[in-house]
Amino acid sequence: MKKNTYSGIQTTAIHAGEGPDPTTNASAPPIHMSSTFVSEEAAGFSAHDLTDDSPWLYARWANPTVSMLEKKIAAIEGVEDALCTASGMAAATAIFLTFLQKGDHVIVSDVSYAGVAELARDTLPRFGIETTFVDMADLEAVEAAMRKNTKLVHIETPVNPILRLTDVKAVKEITLKAGALLSADCTFSTPIGAKANALGIDLIMHSATKYLCGHGDAVGGVIAGSKSLISKLRLEAGIHHGGVMSPFNAWLISRGVSTLPLRMEVHQKNATKLAKWLENHPSVTDVKYPGLESHPQYDLALKQMNNFSAMLSFQVGNEEAGKKLANKMSQKLEVIHYAVSLGHHRSLIFWMPTEDLINGSFKLTKRQGESYRKYAGDGIFRMSVGLEDVEDLILDLERVL
Numbered sequence: 001m002k003k004n005t006y007s008g009i010q011t012t013a014i015h016a017g018e019g020p021d022p023t024t025n026a027s028a029p030p031i032h033m034s035s036t037f038v039s040e041e042a043a044g045f046s047a048h049d050l051t052d053d054s055p056w057l058y059a060r061w062a063n064p065t066v067s068m069l070e071k072k073i074a075a076i077e078g079v080e081d082a083l084c085t086a087s088g089m090a091a092a093t094a095i096f097l098t099f100l101q102k103g104d105h106v107i108v109s110d111v112s113y114a115g116v117a118e119l120a121r122d123t124l125p126r127f128g129i130e131t132t133f134v135d136m137a138d139l140e141a142v143e144a145a146m147r148k149n150t151k152l153v154h155i156e157t158p159v160n161p162i163l164r165l166t167d168v169k170a171v172k173e174i175t176l177k178a179g180a181l182l183s184a185d186c187t188f189s190t191p192i193g194a195k196a197n198a199l200g201i202d203l204i205m206h207s208a209t210k211y212l213c214g215h216g217d218a219v220g221g222v223i224a225g226s227k228s229l230i231s232k233l234r235l236e237a238g239i240h241h242g243g244v245m246s247p248f249n250a251w252l253i254s255r256g257v258s259t260l261p262l263r264m265e266v267h268q269k270n271a272t273k274l275a276k277w278l279e280n281h282p283s284v285t286d287v288k289y290p291g292l293e294s295h296p297q298y299d300l301a302l303k304q305m306n307n308f309s310a311m312l313s314f315q316v317g318n319e320e321a322g323k324k325l326a327n328k329m330s331q332k333l334e335v336i337h338y339a340v341s342l343g344h345h346r347s348l349i350f351w352m353p354t355e356d357l358i359n360g361s362f363k364l365t366k367r368q369g370e371s372y373r374k375y376a377g378d379g380i381f382r383m384s385v386g387l388e389d390v391e392d393l394i395l396d397l398e399r400v401l
């Protein structure tokens with residue numbers, strides 16, 4: 001393969017993994033919507049025979065458009081390889097079911113994307129996998145939770161939805177000592193903000209549905225890491241469990257990734273401005289954004305994030321006030337969409353009541369609940385600040401606050 005003659009992150013985002021189509025000289029990459037590929041020789045098709053220069057065989061093994069995106073993401077992350085999956089949840093499932101087996105123990109962030117929390121709590125024990133849920137901001141608790149059979153620690157930073165950070169370097173030291181793998185859901189921090197490889201994360205996971213795609217029109221997931229770890233994932237999760245990404249989604253997400261560094265600059269600029277405006281608004285009682293000096297872990301954010309991304313949360317008092325405002329937002333907002341999901345060019349906002357999450361998805365202990373409340377009070381509005389003119393976002397929020 002030709003060696004890259006560039007090193008800039010934006011050039012990498014645009015060019016890595018792609019190039020003019022050799023058959024047509026088309027400048028833009030084609031979409032290879034082919035499930036199977038004509039074999040030029042009678043080759044075996046066991047997944048175990050797969051090598052780097054295996055010919056294209058069947059799209060669950062590999063597809064040229066999906067491979068293009070995998071190379072692009074691996075290049076941005078600065079790691080050897082990546083596996084694209086059908087969704088972010090498929091990526092989380094891939095990690096758990098590839099690297100854990102009966103009798104193993106996994107430590108998972110006590111607060112995380114609700115689907116991941118429920119998967120770890122409800123599904124893994126059915127396969128004989130022991131789970132412990134820990135507040136990852138409490139390093140003593142992480143250390144105390146480690147066991148002889150701990151094979152994996154799964155963090156999320158910043159954590160959905162409360163934007164609490166994990167000191168990745170410190171947790172990496174703990175996992176290293178124990179010989180366990182460290183996986184991290186970096187969906188909120190993105191490949192631009194997370195410094196994931198430099199901090200020693202073994203399995204870098206993203207819901208590609210969010211910032212990587214960036215336009216709210218495709219669902220996907222990705223795990224990036226060393227060749228040996230990703231090969232295991234490709235065999236188990238891709239070829240055998242089958243949760244692979246469609247070429248069409250890979251093409252859309254690849255187009256999104258091309259502008260990721262540029263978009264993240266504007267996302268951060270808009271979010272910082274909006275967070276500061278919210279902090280000064282009389283109806284707002286609290287704002288959490290890693291890029292604000294008032295964030296309880298601002299020093300850690302400065303140390304381990306290259307970009308603060310554009311997820312913020314704010315409070316307006318008690319749960320009743322929050323519910324009332326949520327209703328008003330769903331009726332009256334004209335620019336911001338009252339909707340779940342995040343990382344799109346359009347701004348999105350959604351109400352997240354504290355009790356529901358503490359007792360529902362997360363089932364937190366008393367002490368964990370107290371830590372959650374420190375960040376979320378009686379409930380938060382989780383906002384994904386988009387790429388619109390920030391003045392219009394401010395006017396829109398002014399309409400309802």
Ligand SMILES: *Cc1c(COP(=O)(O)O)cnc(C)c1O
Nearest residue numbers: 087088089113160187207209220
């Ligand atoms: C959305 C999200 C997921 C799940 O991703 P899907 O693509 O919706 O399956 C996992 N983790 C985080 C942090 C997310 O925001």
